[in-house]
Each structure stands twice: as C-alpha cells, then as structure tokens.
Amino acid sequence: MTTETKEISQEWLEIQKTVKRDFLKHVSKKEMARIAQVFDLKVQGFSKKRLVSAPPPMLKQAITKFMDSLTDLRIFFRGFTGPFIEDMEEYEFSELILQASLQESMTDTQKMMIVAVLFPERYEDNRKRMIENLENGEDVYTGLQEFSLEEILKGHAQKHETTLPSLIGSFLEKHTDMEDLPEELDLVTFFEKEYEEDHDTQALQIISEYDLNNEDYSSEELYPLYKLALHELITLAERTITKADGERQEALHEKASAERKASRYYKRRDDLLRQLKEKEQDRQAREEDQREERLELQRQNESLERELDKVRQEYQEATKKQKMAEVDVFSDEDDFLFITNDLAERYQSFIPEKKLLTYNTDRSFSEQFKFIPENKLIFIDTNALSSKSQLEVRKYLQQKPYSYKFVSGSPQSVFRKIIFYLEGDATYEAIN
Incomplete structure (x- = not known):
C-alpha cells in the first residue's frame, strides 16, 4: 500500500475528481441518506430522522455541495468506508481485495472507494473493470484478482478467528435449553453429519467452485472450511431462531390482541345486555305506573260518576220541589x-x-x-x-x-x- 502522509499525494490529486464523479454516479439512495445523517447535512423539508424519505436528487445535491467544500476528499471517503478501512489499511492490495470480498455487509460503492483511498494508483488501473462489473450486476471485484483455495480459506479463517469463539459461546449461553447439544464439538464430524446442502452459504460456494474431495485434502487443510461452515450455521441458526421467536412473539401478540378484542366484545355485550335489562325493567316499571294511573283514573271517574249521579238526583229533586213551590203569578189575562x-x-x-x-x-x-x-x-x-x-x-x-x-x-x-x-x-x- 502507498504510504499516507498529511500531504495530499500526487496520485490522489490526479484521480480525486474522477473518484468523486464515479461515487456520485453509483452511490445508492440508502447510502446517500446515511451519509447525510453521519455528516449532518441539511436537506430542505426533511429532518435528520426523515432523510431516508428525501428524494435522491435532493440528497445528491446536498452531498455534492458538501464534497465541493472539501479540499481533500479522502477525509470524506474514510468516513464513508468506516469502519472497514480501519481494519484494512495495512493490507496489501491482493489481501484488501480478498478481505473486502468476504465482507457481506460492505456495499459495492464502499469497495470501490476503499481501493481509491488506499490504492489510488491501482484504482485508475482497475476503474473500468469495476464499473463494468457494477453495470453488469456482478461483484465489483470480479476479475481483479485470482485467489487459490488456500488463500480463500486463510482469508475466512482470519476473518472469523476472533469472532467464532465468542459467537459459539454467546449462542450456547442464549440457548442452553436446546436439546442434543454435544459437550465438545468435533468440527470434522459436525461438518460431515450436520451441514445441510440446501443453504446458500460461502462454504458451499467454495465446495462447488473448487470441487472439493476429502481424499484430495486433509482435515487440517479443510479445517478453516469447517470453521467457516460452523460460523455460517451458527449465524443461520441464530437468525432462524430469532425469526421463529419473532413469529412466536408476533403470534402471542396477535393472540393477546385477539383476547383483548374478545374481552372488549364481551364487555360491550354485557353492557348491552345490562342496558337492555335496565330498559326492560324501566318499561315494566312504566307499564306498572301506567296501570296504576289507569286504575286511579278509573277510580276517580267512578267516583265522579257517583257524585254526578248524586248531583243529578239532587237537581231533579230540587227541580221537583221548585215546580211544587212555583206560584203562577201571571195569568193569561196579563197581556x-x-x-x-x-x-x-x-x-x-x-x-x-x-x-x-x-x-x-x-x-x-x-x-x-x-x-x-x-x-x-x-x-x-x-x-x-x-x-x-x-x-x-x-x-x-x-x-x-x-x-x-x-x-x-x-x-x-x-x-x-x-x-x-x-x-x-x-x-x-x-x-x-
């Protein structure tokens, strides 16, 4: 790798504009949104949390303006390729290509920019091939370097040498209730008996690409492959268990939600039944009150009829007495x-x-x-x-x-x- 100094190297100055143009042409919307968040760039109408929803032209405009304000774009691209660049800046070119190829989470644009920053002179030589790979939908490093099986396995071993023990320990600690786990793990036996061939993994890709046969390679030579397979299977198992647990939690959530809905339904039903019962009781009470009122009115009417009969009788008697008491004062002669x-x-x-x-x-x-x-x-x-x-x-x-x-x-x-x-x-x- 070329030695980096605080001075801007001639090699970088010669390709900086080209790298910038290549970057802006191939960077994805997701990457642009992340860059805008990391560098706190302002996009009109969008808060920092909502930058993922900003239109690509607006994101690219903000990023271009920011890049134009920088004299040395290596600072920008180091931020864009971090943390990969920190682990790889001591690699030789071929080792960089190998290790970057093994990083599943590294984007093609990041792979291009890490070559530009760490090996500017090699970037210019391989730029055309990398762009063709991108346009053809292939891995950006395809055809840049050929690796032997030993180099690939060594690369995988180097990649996982520090993470595999902790990955196994974490997995066993989290899933102590799993049955049939061996006290000690024989990688060769595990690979031969447990590794299923229906997984799209790097280990199987290596086996397919190099047509591996146990008779041609010793267990010691294939040991890195076993470790890669174990790493991938544990990762796959963790992902599968996490997915299953998520589905179980979702099912439990849906069940709890259904129970809450049912509870609300039954409560609503009970409330309606209670209201209906109260209304029926009110209706019966009103009917009873109306019946009592009718009876009372009937009693009053009967009482009034009796009083009226009494008054009629008294009137008839009074009229009779009046007629009996009447004296004809005027005679027919009184004309x-x-x-x-x-x-x-x-x-x-x-x-x-x-x-x-x-x-x-x-x-x-x-x-x-x-x-x-x-x-x-x-x-x-x-x-x-x-x-x-x-x-x-x-x-x-x-x-x-x-x-x-x-x-x-x-x-x-x-x-x-x-x-x-x-x-x-x-x-x-x-x-x-």
Missing part, C-alpha cells in the same frame, strides 16, 4: 211580553215561557218583532242592552202604537217592577 238580549233562563222562574222573547242585537229590532200585536204591553230588559241599541228600540216603538217600558236590575227586581206596573202602582211611573 204583556218581556224582551231580553240576556240569557232567557235567568227569567224563566218568574215569567211564563210564552211571554218571554229573546232579542238578538246583531239584527234589527223591527225585523225580529214586527209580528207583535199593537195592543200588547212590552217590557224591554236593558241590563245587557247598549245605549245605541236602546235608542234604536225606542225609535221603533215610538213609531208604533205600543205601550212599552224599559226595565233593568236583577231578575227579582225586574219581576217586581212588572208586577207593580201591572197593578197600576202610580209610584213606579218613573221606571219609564
């Missing part, structure tokens, strides 16, 4: 008529019905009483007669040869006045 516009019933007890006439003031007096013989004596009740009507009556009677008198007062008073006049009491001449 007079009594005209009133009041209730005729007020005078029926004193004046015979055939001598009692009723005057309707809405019609003319002359029209109503033109049938009266001229020799009749006429008494006119003025209690309810207006002055205008009195003048109209007086004017009509004066034009005829009638004898008439205006009388007023209570029925008894009117009765006495008529008697006094008929008897010729001269002291009552003033009634006219």
